[in-house]
Amino acid sequence: MPAARTSQGTDLASRALHETAHRVLVPAFDVPAFDVPAVNVPIIKEEQTVTELLRPAAEWELQSIIARLAAQKQAVEVVGHGALRNAGRPSAAATVISTASLRGVTLYEPNELVMSARAGTPLFEIEAELASRGQMLPFEPVDLGPATGAPAGALSIGGVFATNISGSRRVFSGSARDHLLGVRAVNGRAELFKSGGRVMKNVTGLDMARSLTGSWGTLAVLTEVTFKVVPLPEAMTTLVYRNLPDDLAIEALTAAMGTPFEVTGAVHLPKVAASRLGNQKLAALGEGLTLLRLENFAASVDYRRDKLKEALRIYGTPLELGSAETWGLWSDLRRVSVMPYSAETSLWRISTAPTKGPEIVAAIQKFMAAHAFYDWSGGLVWLEVPAAADAGASDVRRAVAVRGGHATLIRALPEVRASVDVFEPLKPEMERLSRGIKAAFDPHGLLNRGRMYANF
Amino acid sequence: MTFVRLPEPDQGVIGRRAIIADDIARLIGGPQIIIDEDGRRAFETDALTAYRRMPLLVVLPRTTDEVSKVLRYCSDNAIKVIPRGAGTSLCGGALPAEDAIVLCVSKMNRVLEIDFANRFARVESGITNLAISARAGQQGFFYAPDPSSQLACTLAGNLAMNSGGAHCLKYGVTTHNVLGVKMVLMDGTIVDIGGAHLDAPGYDLLSYMIGSEGQLGVITEATVRILKAAEGARPMLLGFASPEQAGACVAAIIGAGIVPVAIEYMDRPAIEVCEAYAAAGYPLDVEALLIVEVEGSETEINVLLNRIAEIAHPFGPKSVVISSDAGQSARIWAGRKAAFGAVGRISDYYCMDGTIPLGQLPRVLTRIGEICAGYGLKVANIFHAGDGNLHPLILYDANKPEEAAKAEQAGADILRLCVEVGGCLTGEHGVGIEKRDLMTVQFSSVDLAVQMRIKTVFDPGWLLNAAKVFPLDASGAHIAGHGPGQSRAA
Numbered sequence: 001m002p003a004a005r006t007s008q009g010t011d012l013a014s015r016a017l018h019e020t021a022h023r024v025l026v027p028a029f030d031v032p033a034f035d036v037p038a039v040n041v042p043i044i045k046e047e048q049t050v051t052e053l054l055r056p057a058a059e060w061e062l063q064s065i066i067a068r069l070a071a072q073k074q075a076v077e078v079v080g081h082g083a084l085r086n087a088g089r090p091s092a093a094a095t096v097i098s099t100a101s102l103r104g105v106t107l108y109e110p111n112e113l114v115m116s117a118r119a120g121t122p123l124f125e126i127e128a129e130l131a132s133r134g135q136m137l138p139f140e141p142v143d144l145g146p147a148t149g150a151p152a153g154a155l156s157i158g159g160v161f162a163t164n165i166s167g168s169r170r171v172f173s174g175s176a177r178d179h180l181l182g183v184r185a186v187n188g189r190a191e192l193f194k195s196g197g198r199v200m201k202n203v204t205g206l207d208m209a210r211s212l213t214g215s216w217g218t219l220a221v222l223t224e225v226t227f228k229v230v231p232l233p234e235a236m237t238t239l240v241y242r243n244l245p246d247d248l249a250i251e252a253l254t255a256a257m258g259t260p261f262e263v264t265g266a267v268h269l270p271k272v273a274a275s276r277l278g279n280q281k282l283a284a285l286g287e288g289l290t291l292l293r294l295e296n297f298a299a300s301v302d303y304r305r306d307k308l309k310e311a312l313r314i315y316g317t318p319l320e321l322g323s324a325e326t327w328g329l330w331s332d333l334r335r336v337s338v339m340p341y342s343a344e345t346s347l348w349r350i351s352t353a354p355t356k357g358p359e360i361v362a363a364i365q366k367f368m369a370a371h372a373f374y375d376w377s378g379g380l381v382w383l384e385v386p387a388a389a390d391a392g393a394s395d396v397r398r399a400v401a402v403r404g405g406h407a408t409l410i411r412a413l414p415e416v417r418a419s420v421d422v423f424e425p426l427k428p429e430m431e432r433l434s435r436g437i438k439a440a441f442d443p444h445g446l447l448n449r450g451r452m453y454a455n456f
Numbered sequence: 457m458t459f460v461r462l463p464e465p466d467q468g469v470i471g472r473r474a475i476i477a478d479d480i481a482r483l484i485g486g487p488q489i490i491i492d493e494d495g496r497r498a499f500e501t502d503a504l505t506a507y508r509r510m511p512l513l514v515v516l517p518r519t520t521d522e523v524s525k526v527l528r529y530c531s532d533n534a535i536k537v538i539p540r541g542a543g544t545s546l547c548g549g550a551l552p553a554e555d556a557i558v559l560c561v562s563k564m565n566r567v568l569e570i571d572f573a574n575r576f577a578r579v580e581s582g583i584t585n586l587a588i589s590a591r592a593g594q595q596g597f598f599y600a601p602d603p604s605s606q607l608a609c610t611l612a613g614n615l616a617m618n619s620g621g622a623h624c625l626k627y628g629v630t631t632h633n634v635l636g637v638k639m640v641l642m643d644g645t646i647v648d649i650g651g652a653h654l655d656a657p658g659y660d661l662l663s664y665m666i667g668s669e670g671q672l673g674v675i676t677e678a679t680v681r682i683l684k685a686a687e688g689a690r691p692m693l694l695g696f697a698s699p700e701q702a703g704a705c706v707a708a709i710i711g712a713g714i715v716p717v718a719i720e721y722m723d724r725p726a727i728e729v730c731e732a733y734a735a736a737g738y739p740l741d742v743e744a745l746l747i748v749e750v751e752g753s754e755t756e757i758n759v760l761l762n763r764i765a766e767i768a769h770p771f772g773p774k775s776v777v778i779s780s781d782a783g784q785s786a787r788i789w790a791g792r793k794a795a796f797g798a799v800g801r802i803s804d805y806y807c808m809d810g811t812i813p814l815g816q817l818p819r820v821l822t823r824i825g826e827i828c829a830g831y832g833l834k835v836a837n838i839f840h841a842g843d844g845n846l847h848p849l850i851l852y853d854a855n856k857p858e859e860a861a862k863a864e865q866a867g868a869d870i871l872r873l874c875v876e877v878g879g880c881l882t883g884e885h886g887v888g889i890e891k892r893d894l895m896t897v898q899f900s901s902v903d904l905a906v907q908m909r910i911k912t913v914f915d916p917g918w919l920l921n922a923a924k925v926f927p928l929d930a931s932g933a934h935i936a937g938h939g940p941g942q943s944r945a946a
Contacts, residue, residue, distance in 0.1 A: 111707040112814045112844075134713065164655065175655060177663070178632045193906045194899075199811040200843035201629060201883035203618045203667045204891075204898055205925065206907040210631065210663035214655075231713030254573045260596075260684045300756050353574040353652040379574075379654055406657040424657040429647050434659050436913035441906075452658075 051094045057101040059184065059192050059223050065097060067190035075449045078217035080120050080156030084163060086148035088216055088451045089422045090414045099158050102223055105129055107198065113229050114181065114198050119158025119222040126157050130229055138230045139176045140167030140334055147336040147347060148411050158222040164214035167334045168265040171257065171376040177213035179228040185212065185220035188442025198226045217448040219441040233295035236326040237305050239318040240282065241290040246270060246358040249290040250378035252315040254354050256292050257377045259311055261304040265293030265330055266377035273338040273373045279329050293326060336382060338373050345384045346391035346412040352405030354378035363399040368392050393420045423452050459864055460507065460889045463923050463935055465554035469535060470512060476535065477513055483529060484522040490514035499558050502543040502550040504890060511538065511552035516563045520638060520646060520676040526559060527674065528644025536919045539670040541582065541610030546807060547888030549617060549669050549924065561612045564676060567591050576635055576652050578679045581612035588680065597682040600627035604793060615675050618667030620884040625842035626717045629884065631666040638677035639665060642915045652679055664910060669886050670921035672914035686751035689717060691788050692761050694768050695742030695775030699723065702744035703817035705771040706841045712767050714760060719842035720747040720792050726836040733798035736791025737784065739775035746841065747792055795838045804854040806863040810874030811845045811883035820877060824848050827869045831862040845883035872897050887925045895927050904930050
């Protein structure tokens with residue numbers, strides 16, 4: 001069996017080829033070390049009834065495993081390092097395939113802003129490699145681990161694309177899905193297939209690569225992903241507006257997004273969420289905080305900060321954070337740390353038009369004590385609600401349905417996630433298409449059966 | 457250009473032309489149907505004009521409901537349908553067939569809703585690309601993808617082909633700028649995907665639809681992202697003595713952390729033709745020219761352009777011209793945007809659209825020259841260098857069939873080269889009929905089977921835009937009228 005390649009397997013030759021042309025951009029601040037978690041996160045907890053854990057180290061090995069499971073019509077749970085096992089609908093499968101041994105960066109061309117990595121490569125490894133060359137992932141992937149009671153830092157790059165949960169910068173630069181260029185994957189027919197490639201522009205055939213994003217491993221097991229990366233900014237700043245009520249805060253954020261100053265983060269933290277910030281100075285203010293981030297060359301950040309303050313002067317005079325503090329603050333938000341794990345609460349993730357965000361929250365707050373964290377200038381709401389048998393699903397879904405958008409239950413006890421719709425329920429025509437797509441990839445219903453929808 | 461095989465049309469369907477027209481007239485009204493030969497002739501080809509087919513009928517529905525009625529009727533009666541926007545496809549994506557109805561969405565061209573606070577526009581799909589930006593521009597916003605044909609091409613066509621444009625280096629292509637669509641399946645089912653929010657729920661059906669080349673359904677409405685325009689934008693010209701230097705300079709600019717809005721490339725033949733046509737002020741003593749545009753305030757633009765000039769310095773540019781005013785900027789872009797037309801004035805040409813990894817640029821340019829010389833043909837290269845999307849224009853004389861054949865063969869060789877170096881067959885023009893049978897160069901039979909199963913989920917009868925995108929050898933079994941001995945040359 002071929003050994004799993006590690007990051008040493010990076011294509012050094014092709015990197016050397018461009019060494020002369022490539023100048024590493026040095027940010028004007030220290031990029032702090034990334035979380036380096038326990039590398040071998042326990043995938044399986046003792047109380048679970050998993051009888052078989054399979055860790056293929058090569059694509060052919062994964063194919064042969066799935067071929068055997070297909071012959072036996074045996075369902076299987078697909079995981080990376082287990083970071084997402086507490087999210088989505090729980091799997092009932094006794095067999096688990098982990099991509100943890102499919103590990104390592106396989107191609108990195110800083111001058112072409114492109115990287116390929118095997119699906120089980122830990123995200124922290126990828127981000128450290130990128131930072132060493134003055135680059136980063138554009139979409140700030142969210143680590144759901146801490147918010148769902150799983151370990152932090154266990155997310156794999158495959159899991160990033162399988163769930164397509166992007167962070168704050170998504171509002172400016174697009175989602176994980178938007179930056180995926182190509183995949184290799186094995187479907188439920190044990191077929192190894194590829195789609196897309198390593199180039200930025202590619203309209204050759206149906207876009208099967210992007211179509212796998214957000215499918216939570218229910219269609220195919222990703223073995224390798226190729227994605228676009230971007231340079232780290234030279235400088236960053238955060239403007240912090242204080243004490244704005246939700247609706248005014250969202251008005252300020254959408255106004256900021258409507259300027260030409262390329263705001264790369266637009267977050268509103270009402271009082272409760274703000275008090276949980278890791279940044280003690282901000283948490284201690286005891287106020288709702290509205291955050292706007294700028295990232296660019298240093299001279300541009302200075303210029304745009306002044307222009308933005310002027311455009312938003314009716315919302316008050318903001319505090320200003322420097323580059324290092326900005327990096328720390330938004331890294332904190334990437335872990336949804338203001339919505340920490342608790343068995344007493346459930347967590348929803350609501351996607352809507354930005355100005356509808358506060359309306360939806362206000363409507364839900366009529367029924368329950370809910371705490372919000374607004375991202376994407378109001379278009380993404382992380383909503384903490386009291387734990388309940390249905391996690392407040394009927395009230396949440398009604399409030400969203402009336403105003404447009406959709407809601408996903410992120411945190412709840414397994415029995416709750418097994419009994420209510422975790423993902424937005426499908427309309428009949430969408431269910432027909434979704435079932436058809438599932439059957440096209442995985443006709444025996446082997447892969448992550450029930451992880452997204454109860455019946456397929 | 458006579459190589460692509462097309463299925464034998466179904467004479468039974470052609471014989472029922474008048475009956476079918478009457479049936480559809482009863483569903484959506486007679487004025488929406490073109491049956492006379494002169495009227496149909498206007499739709500016999502798209503921008504790949506070497507191929508022509510008279511459609512069975514042309515239908516111009518006005519609403520999603522009418523599209524649904526027509527498609528359901530066609531589905532029930534096993535009649536093929538060719539969806540069409542403005543017919544500007546460069547790959548034969550909208551080429552009709554004698555036994556197929558052309559369903560043209562051009563009458564559905566309204567802006568339905570525009571919301572500046574939430575930064576989206578909901579429009580009917582027959583609207584032209586430029587009309588969206590014109591409407592959004594009333595408050596300083598714009599719709600980012602800007603294909604060269606943006607004055608004429610419809611959003612429907614942009615969605616079908618996942619169109620890009622000169623400015624997609626910074627802003628992405630169509631798939632990055634669409635939030636939702638309303639579409640009609642072949643059986644008439646109306647489906648809403650996504651909406652005004654950023655991420656659509658469930659399986660990513662938008663990814664299937666955008667770039668599906670009319671294979672999966674007919675999009676009638678779309679919700680697109682609109683963005684606030686930058687304070688200003690200005691280009692600069694960098695001329696080099698060799699393609700290698702220009703290619704290395706592109707990599708150095710991007711590697712230095714600058715992502716310009718556009719980096720366009722022209723070689724000497726293209727420069728000469730464009731300069732003669734547009735008097736853009738291009739240097740005539742260089743082998744390779746880069747047009748690099750950046751955005752921001754006046755000060756930011758000056759800083760960035762000077763920084764780019766510094767980065768370019770080690771590569772020995774023979775010419776560095778920073779545009780000094782709006783008039784000069786407009787002339788620089790007028791030359792680039794008129795490039796295809798300018799080349800068209802001196803010769804017939806065959807435009808290719810492969811994409812390659814940037815690091816392969818010098819090698820590929822050399823090989824393109826060699827390939828074309830091998831067929832005794834000249835080539836002009838004009839392309840989006842920032843993202844490696846090549847547009848070699850192979851020059852030939854359309855009145856000499858053997859030269860046309862050579863151009864097509866040279867084009868195929870170039871596309872094989874693009875795939876060989878790690879790129880792809882098409883970056884923004886699409887597969888259509890033109891590159892259909894080259895798909896096997898890029899994809900294995902399994903890769904294609906995975907795609908074709910999705911086609912079957914959306915369109916079980918394979919009635920939508922038949923005999924395109926997928927190699928006929930692989931898809932023929934699904935397509936009525938195509939079997940052994942039934943195919944023919946165009």
